[in-house]
Amino acid sequence: MRASDAERGDAVRLLQHALGEGRLDLQETETRVAAAYASVHLIAISRRTGRGVRLVRRSCSFS
Numbered sequence: 001m002r003a004s005d006a007e008r009g010d011a012v013r014l015l016q017h018a019l020g021e022g023r024l025d026l027q028e029t030e031t032r033v034a035a036a037y038a039s040v041h042l043i044a045i046s047r048r049t050g051r052g053v054r055l056v057r058r059s060c061s062f063s
Contacts, residue, residue, distance in 0.1 A: 003042045011036040011045045 012033050019029040035048035 001042050003039055003045050007042065008036055008039065008045065011039075 015024065015029050015032050015036065018024045019026065024032070032048055036045050039045040039048060
């Protein structure tokens, strides 16, 4: 299934949240963010961000 811009944005927010928690370093975050934006399909986002497709498809709301 093709990924929407919103779904790519959700994946990027997940990655930025992981960076803020110290689970990713800056270089790895930048690499994964670039890959998420370049992804065409949800499965590619899932593989490149390390998150399952269902998590990527869910809207994320981080405070």
